[in-house]
């Protein structure tokens with residue numbers, strides 16, 4: 065039984081994926097682990113046209129592209145370049161800047177590298193959108209935006225971001241962070257928070273019929289109270305006598321928020337409001353897989369295979385689906 069995921073050094077990666085053909089072969093194995101099956105007639109014998117990366121069904125002659133239905137489809141970028149970008153995005157702990165990636169991989173157009181990175185971020189967001197948070201969840205809101213702009217709830221110049229981290233207890237009763245989600249919202253109102261709770265899995269139940277998301281812990285801002293009341297959830301408030309102590313009382317959510325701010329300031333030198341959600345989704349995707357760092361490349365390929373792709377037009381228009389879960 066081969067190992068499901070494997071770790072590769074840069075040298076190993078280079079050896080395993082030297083050209084388009086090797087990448088296409090790998091992609092085929094990932095998409096059809098039990099062998100190719102024609103999507104039209106279900107027949108399992110086909111000719112493979114390697115130059116065009118196409119399967120030609122022996123029964124009905126239907127042609128299936130290796131990349132159809134993946135984020136790689138319809139792009140002019142060779143598969144091997146995609147693989148390199150994915151490798152870099154998977155290996156870099158904080159996320160590579162597009163300019164850096166363009167330079168490293170010798171991609172001629174900045175726009176090409178930018179669009180590739182966004183397609184991958186979209187795949188990450190789609191993957192995480194399948195997961196709910198369970199148990200007790202630490203939650204807070206924060207403001208993302210350029211330095212010097214107005215702060216505070218109700219501020220119009222910074223983006224409001226809701227952040228949630230699920231917690232679990234070990235045998236000693238100590239709390240540890242599980243999964244994190246962040247969402248850009250219009251404001252920190254009860255309605256926004258209720259929408260976020262729904263996104264996190266509020267209302268979903270386990271097989272046994274128990275509520276998945278049971279309680280939240282916050283700084284006691286009244287909108288959280290309103291939302292949990294409507295949703296019939298428990299709400300634990302930590303009392304903040306000194307606002308600077310928030311990091312101690314809600315440690316995990318604050319760690320995730322400050323990490324996100326550092327990443328956005330550092331590797332991306334700030335992010336426009338329109339694309340903020342995509343970057344936050346990438347940061348959460350990494351955080352949620354922090355114990356599987358070595359498997360990130362394989363996991364990322366899987367995410368790219370099953371993702372709906374986005375076009376440059378969608379991104380420029382700021383399609384809603386990439387901003388919200």
Ligand SMILES: [Zn+2]
Nearest residue numbers: 102105121124
């Ligand atoms: Zn067929």
